[in-house]
Amino acid sequence: MTLRNWFIPVVVAAAMAMAASSLARQDDARLETLFQELLAAKDEDDAKRLTVSIWKIWYQSGSDTVDLLVANGDKAMAAHRFDKAHELFSAAIKIDPQFAEAWNRRATLNYAMGRLDESVHDIQKTLALEPRHFGALSGLGLIYDALDKPEGALKAYRKAISVNPHLDHAKKRIEILKKEVEGSRI
Numbered sequence: 001m002t003l004r005n006w007f008i009p010v011v012v013a014a015a016m017a018m019a020a021s022s023l024a025r026q027d028d029a030r031l032e033t034l035f036q037e038l039l040a041a042k043d044e045d046d047a048k049r050l051t052v053s054i055w056k057i058w059y060q061s062g063s064d065t066v067d068l069l070v071a072n073g074d075k076a077m078a079a080h081r082f083d084k085a086h087e088l089f090s091a092a093i094k095i096d097p098q099f100a101e102a103w104n105r106r107a108t109l110n111y112a113m114g115r116l117d118e119s120v121h122d123i124q125k126t127l128a129l130e131p132r133h134f135g136a137l138s139g140l141g142l143i144y145d146a147l148d149k150p151e152g153a154l155k156a157y158r159k160a161i162s163v164n165p166h167l168d169h170a171k172k173r174i175e176i177l178k179k180e181v182e183g184s185r186i
Contacts, residue, residue, distance in 0.1 A: 026100040026130035028057045035132055038164055047166035058130070061099045066092045070105055077109050085109050100129035104136050116143050134164040141173060150180050 034054050041047040061067050073088035089106035096102065107122035120143055126136040137160035144153035154177040157170040165171075 025061055026058055026133070031057055031132075035163065038166070041166065044166065047164075051164065051166065055135075058101045058104075058133070061092070061096055061102070063096060063099075066096045066099060066102065069095070070102055073105055073109070077105075077112065082109060082113050086113075098129060100126045100133060100136075103129065104133060104139075107136065107139060111139060111143060116147060119143055132163045134160045134167060137163065138167060138170050141170060145173065150177050153177055154181050 031054065034050055034057075038047060038050040038054070041050055059067075059070075061070070069088045069092040073085045073092065076082075076085035076088060086106065086109055089102055089109060092099065092102040093106065103122045103125040107119045107126060110116070110119035110122060120140065123136045123140050123143075126133050130136075137156050141153045141156035141160060144150070144156055154174060157167075157174045157177065160170045161167055161174065
């Protein structure tokens with residue numbers, strides 16, 4: 001299974017599982033404490049709980065309309081109805097261009113469709129709104145991996161784990177990429 005084929009079902013399932021009704025988004029005041037606790041988490045269970053809490057906040061725009069568009073976009077993406085998903089994520093972005101997760105969802109979709117330049121653009125928008133978005137940073141690493149740009153991938157993965165040190169895939173890729181980019185130092 002390629003990285004792209006592995007990534008899509010995991011992200012869509014996680015996003016759909018975390019949807020809950022509340023008014024929250026990337027500028028929610030609770031995030032600062034959650035990120036501090038995530039950095040200090042000593043065990044994987046605690047880290048997983050904190051990560052889920054962060055995603056739940058990120059996933060809520062504060063608008064029922066935007067949340068419905070994103071949720072339906074996720075369903076369309078999961079069903080490989082990519083054009084419909086793109087339409088829905090784009091509509092959510094048009095309504096609320098300050099909602100980082102709508103940009104991130106469309107970035108994921110663009111990655112799935114092989115539109116890597118468009119995915120990078122949407123990740124940049126996501127990170128401009130939420131620089132700590134470890135999902136977007138990990139996605140950027142995947143894109144640079146796909147483009148055979150190991151320096152960019154290494155930088156993105158390192159940034160992702162600087163925010164969330166419990167990202168196993170990013171940590172594994174860093175170890176591999178360090179050898180490739182930095183070589184063995186004597």
